[in-house]
Structure formats: structure tokens, C-alpha cells
Amino acid sequence: MSLLDAVHGPRDLRALSAQQLTQLADEIRAFLIRNVSRTGGHLGPNLGVVELTLALHRVFDSPHDPIIFDTGHQSYVHKIITGRQAGFPTLRQKGGLSGYPERAESPHDWVQNSHATASLSWAEGMAKGFRLTGEDRTVIAVIGDGALTGGMAWEALNNIAVGDDLKLVVVVNDNGRSYTPTVGGLATHLATLRTDRRYEPTLKQIKQRVRSAPLIGGPLYDILHGFKTGVKDVLAPQGMFNDLGLKYIGPIDGHDEAMVERALESAKNFGGPVLVHCITVKGKGFRAAEEDEADRFHAVGLIDSHTGEPLTSSSRRTWTDAFRQHVAEVAAAHPEVVGLTAAMLHPTGLDTFADAFPERVFDVGIAEQHAATSAAGLASTGLHPIVALYASFLNRAFDQVLMDVALHRQGVTFVLDRAGITGPDGPSHHGMWDTSLMPLVPGLHLAAPRDEARLASALETSVGINDAPSAIRYSKDPLPDPLPAVSQVGTVDVLVSHPEARVLLVGYGTLAHTAVAAAHLAGEQGVPVTVVDPVWALPVSEALVELCRDVDLVVTLEDGGVAGGLGAALSLACGQAGVWTPVRNLGVPQQFIPAGTRAEILEDLGLTPAGVARSVVEIALDRAVVRLSAPAPQEPRPSHVTKADTEGR
Known part of the structure; x- marks a missing residue:
């Protein structure tokens, strides 16, 4: 029986020798490659944190000591150690194991927010809470160097630094990349530590001394302290974390389990907030991932477990492919256009634009807030x-x-x-919230193109809107076939026209x-229907209201x-125009969709x-819009049609 088969929880790690831990790390990597190659998922990040996760679970007592993984895509090893090996064949599938921490799966998963930079705020709040309630727990946050480019992480660090008695350990998993190599001032700082020519020999010498040092007290702390001052301050004298008071x-x-374990023990025993900086290799142990300089197999589909080659491929052009082409064309035709991500x-899909005009594309790191306001600043200069x-x-x-953008009437396009x-990435990654947020923004123009031609047209139109924000949204799917209009009414495309139709179906x-x-x-x-596409969903066009x-x-x-x-925005516009035709909205319920x-x-x-047709027929019958000689369908109403949807105005 393999060592991995005998691991059912963190306590099973405690009695393992150094040699056994090395063997277990190899078995975990083989397990990850074998399973994730069959299901798809975040392979590279998890291959890089095997030893680090083993050390975390040997030093700390999860779930008593909460371990919070920032973003959470690197939590597969944590799931394996905490008894979820059997679920990996169902990873990221309906009803299966989540690709991120999931509180419903295990008490070891305290936080399931899978958006970057949130972990440190969670950890600071939990550590303060345990201090106030008198609970003796240590909180650990594992955050990648990429996530440290986000402002929220630094807001949290600023507060962690003043909590002298907070039992909190911040582990920086520094692999030099989030999706691709990390950008920004912090990345430069960490890269300096990583690449100094004197670092490697110093590290080897210190490793030899630390391995022979007592676990607690005595020379170990002095060595680690010397490591900090000798490597960080002398070889690369940038005291950023110390300046914060951490x-x-x-x-x-980060791949030397014993060394990571000793550092974590030292941090745990300190009794206050400590930052432990671990250098890891994303994709470690899988040659195809290590040699992939683009993203080290950050996320994969079905792949060959030996070569890393994809097992499924589609020649169909995606929405991202279409944007990649058309934004580069727009950039070439409009020198005032710049890109941010x-x-x-x-x-x-901004890479082709960046290749052609590198000085006009800016990657701001994991900092969406900064991207939006920086864009407002760029727009204010005429770009x-x-x-x-x-x-x-x-x-x-x-x-x-x-x-920043709308209030100042800046022309910025959000794609x-x-x-x-x-x-398969679950509730945190469904892009279903933007259409409920964007109608709140005064003056915003929003296009939801139905095919590639409409995407290209929307891009060209949006860069000419210089007094308000605009947004263009599309899915991750392959591009659908072209869907030409049969006629136009104002700015609205008519896709299906029926002279006897008393039902208007608006497809976004x-x-x-x-x-x-x-x-x-x-x-x-027996229910004739006319179908229209508004082309620009916001602001709601007068032509669409008149069709209603x-x-x-x-x-x-x-x-x-x-x-x-968007349907709710149409309902509101109709009411404001004195159009009292009943409007029923079909879409995604405001729930966290698994x-x-x-x-x-x-x-x-x-x-x-079929589901939409059934809903249309049932609602039409309910409103007595049509009368059928044949019996109406008896299937139950879809769950997304609420009671409010079926009541009259």
C-alpha cells in the first residue's frame, strides 16, 4: 500500500519520517497529474505547493487552526490531505468535488471565496475574533506573490502589522507568476531576492546549518534571523515587509519540507504576525508544466498525463479569439486606443494588441479597482x-x-x-452579476453581441463613445454561427418576424x-413569436420600447x-414610457449557481x-394572449420563473 493510501487526515502526517515525506510528496504529485489530467483543473499551482502544504498540516492543527488559501485554486493538496482523495474523479463536475475550498465539503475549509487578495482580510478578522473570544488558535493565510499585487492585500497587511499579539502567519507562495509572470513593483522586489547570484550558495549553506539545529529556540531563530538580514537586507537591501512592521x-x-516546517514552527511560536516567504516552482514535478513558460499549466483541460498534450481540441473559434483579432485591428486604426488588463x-485576448503595440498595453496585476480608475485617468488625457x-x-x-469613470463622463470600454x-469553476466564476450592476451606472452603454459580426461592430462603436463608459460582454464558449437580422426597427435587429405574433421575445x-x-x-x-435582438442593451432604446x-x-x-x-431594465423603461404590456424576464436566478x-x-x-419555448407558451396561456385547441403542455414551470414573473403589472 502506498503512503498516500494511509493518509486520511492531517494527523496521519505527524509520524512520517523525512524520507517518507519525500516519498509522499512524489505520490501526491503523481496522484494530481493522474487525476487532473482526466478532469481538467488547476494543475500547475498545486504541483508547486506539495511540500508547503505538507508542512502546514504537520505544524498547525487544522481545522482548529484555520488555513486560508488565497484564491483557493492551489488547495487540491489540502483536499487530498484532509480526506477527499476519493472525490477527485468528480473534480469540477456537477455534484462533485469543487475546484476551490468548499465549506460544505469539509470543516478544514473555512473560506471558499475564490477571488484573489481576500485571504489576508479574512485572516486578520478571524485572528482578531479569536483574540476577543479567548480562543487559542493560529490563523494561516497562504497567498501567492501574484495576489500581493492587489490593493486589498496591502490594506490587510497594513492592519496586520499593527496587531502585535495577533496569532497570524502569512505564507507568501512566491513562484513569480499568477497566470503569467507577475508584474509590478512587488514582483520586482521579490524577483531581486529570487535571482541574486549570491542567494543560492547562501541558501545551501544555511540549509545545512538549519537541518542540524534544534527545532525550537537556541540557534534556529538566530540562523533564520541571520538568513533574513543576510539574504534580504544585504544581498537585496529592500526592507518592504520590515517597514510595515511585520x-x-x-x-x-518552498520545496524543502523540513526547512519550511522549521520556519513555520518558528513563526507559530513567535505569538504575533509573521510573514514566511517561500520560493516555489509552479508545475514542479511535471516536465511539460515546468517547460511551459506561458503559464506552467495554470489550468488545464483533459491532457495526456505523460506529455501534457491536450486530449480534446476544438478548431472552433472562440469569442476570445474573435476579440483578440478585432481589438488589434481597432488598435491599428485608432492610435488613441490603449489596453489594460x-x-x-x-x-x-489582449496579447496580440500588446505584441503589436507594447507601449500601449498595461497589465496592472490583480488590481481591477486600479485598472478602472487608471483607465479613467488615461481617458482624461484624450486616450x-x-x-x-x-x-x-x-x-x-x-x-x-x-x-471614477461614469461620474467623470470618461470614455472607457470594459470588455x-x-x-x-x-x-466547472462554480459560483464564484459565473459571470452573471455584471448585468445586474451595469444598469445602475448612469449613461453606461452595454452591448451583448450575438455573433462575431456584432462583436466587431460593438468594438468599433465603443471606441467612439468618449463621454460615458461602455461595456461589451460575451461568453467563454466557441463562437456561434452568424445570425443575420431579417429587418431592423431603429437600432433593434429583428431575427424572427411573424405577422400574427402577439408575443415579443427579446434575446440578449x-x-x-x-x-x-x-x-x-x-x-x-400554436404560439407565433417575433424575436428581436436590441444589439445595445443599455441604454434601453426607444425603438425596443415601442415594439413592446x-x-x-x-x-x-x-x-x-x-x-x-437587462430584462428588468426594459421593464422599467416600458413603465416610464407608459407601456403597460406585461414583461416577463427569463434568465439566471440571483443565487449562487454550483x-x-x-x-x-x-x-x-x-x-x-425547449425550456424557453415551454415558458413562453405557458406564460402566453396564463395571460390569455393565445387560445390553443390542443392541450397546453403540462410540464412544471422552470425554477427560474418566479411567482413575480407570472403576476400582472
Whole structure:
């Protein structure tokens, strides 16, 4: 039996020898490669924290001592150690093991927020809480060097530094990259420590001395203190952490389990906040990942467990591919256009723009708030910034969009990738919140293109809007087929026209295709439907409101939250214009949607052609918009149609 088979919880690690721990680390890496290659997931980050996680669980008593993983994508090893090995075949699948910490899975998972830079604030608050309630617990936050580029992390560090008696250990997992090599002043500081020519021989010498030192007290503290002053202050004299008032240990080799363990013991026994700086290699132990300079296999799909080559490939062009091409074309035609992103240059598709015009693209690190306000500053000088983010991460910059961009009437375009239901990364990564937030921003223009032609047109239009923010949102899916309009009414595209239709179905974004298919199905059941795409969802166009006036029922369909969403904005605009046609909104309920494939989740929500057609027919019957000679469908109403949706105005 392997050592890993005998590990059912952290206590099983305590009796292992140094040799056994090395063997166990190898077995864990093999386990990760074998399993994640079959399910997809965050492989590289977890291969880099094996020894670090073993040391954490040997030194601290989880769950009594909370261990908080910033972002949480590097928590797979933690899950293995805490008894969840059997769940790995279901990783990131519907009803399976979450790809992030999940409180419902285990008491060892205290925090499941999987957006970067939040861990230190959680840890500071918990440590203060334990101090106030008299509980003897140590809180540990594991944060990557990439997340330290975020302002929230530094707000927390500023408060941690004044908590002299807080039992809190901050572990900086420094691999020099978040998705891609980390950028910014902090990255330069850490890289200086990492790359100084004198560091490696000094590290080897200190390793030899520390291995022979007592675990607690005596020479160990002096050696570690000397390590700090000798390596950090002499070889690279930048006292950033000390200037904050934080005790600092490191940098140390994060793959030397014994050394990490000794440093953590020293930090634990100090009794106040300590920062332990560990240098690790993302993707360690998997040659294909170590040699991948782009992102070290940060996240993978199904891959060959030996070569790392993808086992599934699609030749279909994605929305990101389309944006990558068209933003580069827009940049070439408009020298005033600049690009910004928050540590995701390649994933958002700004890389081609950056290759062509490197001086005009800025990666600000994991700092969405700064990106938005910096963009406002750029716009104030006559430039037009395009800020490319994941839709779910725009939530963090809402105040800046509202008060810095919109209030100052700055022309900034926000391009929101991964909008709507995204799938296996679960509730924190579904891009379903932006459509409930953006209608609150005065003057904002929002486009949800239904195909590539509409995306290209929206980009070209948005860079000409210089007195208000604009946003363009699209999913992570492959591009759908072109969907031309059969006619236009003002700025609204008519996709399906029926002369006898008393029902208007408004399809936003990629769900315009679903709306067209649903209209055909509803027509087969005796309910003729006209389908339109507003093209620009915000502000709501007068032409769309007038179309609503001319029918007996309006149904909106969107890949975002129904509460305060695009359909709700149309309902409000109709009421303000004295149009009292009932408007029913179909979309994503304001709930935390669990992981699953996009298709599975849309099926559950009734947002498929058949589900939408059923809803349209049922609502039409309820409102007596049509009378059918055949019996109405008897299937239950989809869960996303609430009681409020079926009541009249």
C-alpha cells in the first residue's frame, strides 16, 4: 500500500519520517497529474505547493487552526490531505468535488471565496475574533506573490502589522507568476531576492546549518534571523515587509519540507504576525508544466498525463479569439486606443494588441479597482482605454466604474470575457452579476453581441463613445454561427418576424440563438413569436420600447441575473414610457449557481430552446394572449420563473 493510501487526515502526517515525506510528496504529485489530467483543473499551482502544504498540516492543527488559501485554486493538496482523495474523479463536475475550498465539503475549509487578495482580510478578522473570544488558535493565510499585487492585500497587511499579539502567519507562495509572470513593483522586489547570484550558495549553506539545529529556540531563530538580514537586507537591501512592521522569515526553499516546517514552527511560536516567504516552482514535478513558460499549466483541460498534450481540441473559434483579432485591428486604426488588463493578458485576448503595440498595453496585476480608475485617468488625457477583464471580476471594480469613470463622463470600454454561466469553476466564476450592476451606472452603454459580426461592430462603436463608459460582454464558449437580422426597427435587429405574433421575445447576447430556436418550437405549438435582438442593451432604446407597445406579451431572455438585469431594465423603461404590456424576464436566478457544464446548468435553469419555448407558451396561456385547441403542455414551470414573473403589472 502506498503512503498516500494511509493518509486520511492531517494527523496521519505527524509520524512520517523525512524520507517518507519525500516519498509522499512524489505520490501526491503523481496522484494530481493522474487525476487532473482526466478532469481538467488547476494543475500547475498545486504541483508547486506539495511540500508547503505538507508542512502546514504537520505544524498547525487544522481545522482548529484555520488555513486560508488565497484564491483557493492551489488547495487540491489540502483536499487530498484532509480526506477527499476519493472525490477527485468528480473534480469540477456537477455534484462533485469543487475546484476551490468548499465549506460544505469539509470543516478544514473555512473560506471558499475564490477571488484573489481576500485571504489576508479574512485572516486578520478571524485572528482578531479569536483574540476577543479567548480562543487559542493560529490563523494561516497562504497567498501567492501574484495576489500581493492587489490593493486589498496591502490594506490587510497594513492592519496586520499593527496587531502585535495577533496569532497570524502569512505564507507568501512566491513562484513569480499568477497566470503569467507577475508584474509590478512587488514582483520586482521579490524577483531581486529570487535571482541574486549570491542567494543560492547562501541558501545551501544555511540549509545545512538549519537541518542540524534544534527545532525550537537556541540557534534556529538566530540562523533564520541571520538568513533574513543576510539574504534580504544585504544581498537585496529592500526592507518592504520590515517597514510595515511585520516579522519576516525568508526567502526559503518552498520545496524543502523540513526547512519550511522549521520556519513555520518558528513563526507559530513567535505569538504575533509573521510573514514566511517561500520560493516555489509552479508545475514542479511535471516536465511539460515546468517547460511551459506561458503559464506552467495554470489550468488545464483533459491532457495526456505523460506529455501534457491536450486530449480534446476544438478548431472552433472562440469569442476570445474573435476579440483578440478585432481589438488589434481597432488598435491599428485608432492610435488613441490603449489596453489594460488585470494579470490576464493572454486569457482575455489582449496579447496580440500588446505584441503589436507594447507601449500601449498595461497589465496592472490583480488590481481591477486600479485598472478602472487608471483607465479613467488615461481617458482624461484624450486616450480611449479598453479594459479587458473576466465578467465576474468586474464586480470588484464597480465603485470605480461608477464614481471614477461614469461620474467623470470618461470614455472607457470594459470588455467582459466569460460572461454568463461559465461552468466547472462554480459560483464564484459565473459571470452573471455584471448585468445586474451595469444598469445602475448612469449613461453606461452595454452591448451583448450575438455573433462575431456584432462583436466587431460593438468594438468599433465603443471606441467612439468618449463621454460615458461602455461595456461589451460575451461568453467563454466557441463562437456561434452568424445570425443575420431579417429587418431592423431603429437600432433593434429583428431575427424572427411573424405577422400574427402577439408575443415579443427579446434575446440578449448568445441567447439570441436560443430565442430563435425557441420561437420556432413555440410556433409549432400554436404560439407565433417575433424575436428581436436590441444589439445595445443599455441604454434601453426607444425603438425596443415601442415594439413592446405593439404586442400583448414581452418575454426577455438573458444569460445573467434576472434581478435588476437587462430584462428588468426594459421593464422599467416600458413603465416610464407608459407601456403597460406585461414583461416577463427569463434568465439566471440571483443565487449562487454550483459547478457543472454550461449545458447542464442552462438545462437546469430552463434556458434551452425547449425550456424557453415551454415558458413562453405557458406564460402566453396564463395571460390569455393565445387560445390553443390542443392541450397546453403540462410540464412544471422552470425554477427560474418566479411567482413575480407570472403576476400582472
